[in-house]
Amino acid sequence: MTHPSFASLLDYVEDSLPREARAAIDEHLAGPCSQCSVELSRIRAALGALANDDTVAPPEETLRRAVAAFRARPAAPPRVRIAAMLVFDNYRQSPLAAVRGPAARARQLLFTAEGLDIDLQIHFAEGGATLVGQILGGEQPSIVRLHRAGEVIDDVGADSFGRFAFRPVPLGNYDLVIESDSREVAIEGLEIHDAG
Numbered sequence: 001m002t003h004p005s006f007a008s009l010l011d012y013v014e015d016s017l018p019r020e021a022r023a024a025i026d027e028h029l030a031g032p033c034s035q036c037s038v039e040l041s042r043i044r045a046a047l048g049a050l051a052n053d054d055t056v057a058p059p060e061e062t063l064r065r066a067v068a069a070f071r072a073r074p075a076a077p078p079r080v081r082i083a084a085m086l087v088f089d090n091y092r093q094s095p096l097a098a099v100r101g102p103a104a105r106a107r108q109l110l111f112t113a114e115g116l117d118i119d120l121q122i123h124f125a126e127g128g129a130t131l132v133g134q135i136l137g138g139e140q141p142s143i144v145r146l147h148r149a150g151e152v153i154d155d156v157g158a159d160s161f162g163r164f165a166f167r168p169v170p171l172g173n174y175d176l177v178i179e180s181d182s183r184e185v186a187i188e189g190l191e192i193h194d195a196g
């Protein structure tokens with residue numbers, strides 16, 4: 001069994017992991033894995049002590065490793081933001097697609113941004129939509145976030161083929177932001193609504 005790294009457990013405690021990575025650790029802990037559970041409670045104690053500066057002394061070794069892991073994190077360089085351009089929209093190509101009934105109720109969009117293509121499919125259902133996509137080319141994306149009115153609504157990881165899925169998504173206008181180490185590619189003003 002592979003245990004999550006100390007750094008991942010630290011991120012887990014701080015709730016800064018993408019949902020899928022978090023779920024993988026949940027599953028590992030439910031194994032159960034007493035070793036990681038103990039490690040986790042040590043980290044919680046150490047971070048709690050750092051935050052509260054109270055009298056509980058964390059185990060020194062854990063504290064040392066936590067501090068070292070914090071320091072080892074690369075200072076995040078400012079990410080370059082690139083706006084993706086729409087190159088294909090089946091609703092525009094064929095406006096009737098929107099009104100052809102359930103069989104045609106999928107909107108297909110293709111966006112492009114410096115060396116990256118983003119294929120999106122929106123499947124409409126009662127009161128919402130499923131948004132699935134695939135990122136082709138470029139660096140391995142770290143996370144895909146869905147923003148609405150400046151707030152992150154949801155985030156997901158992409159698999160090794162660059163595929164990701166959000167479901168269900170209420171109808172509305174969104175920004176879809178694909179983050180990788182050095183940059184973020186944004187599809188701004190993505191309208192998720194049924195009428196073409």
Ligand SMILES: [Zn+2]
Binds near residue numbers: 028033034
């Ligand atoms: Zn473990």
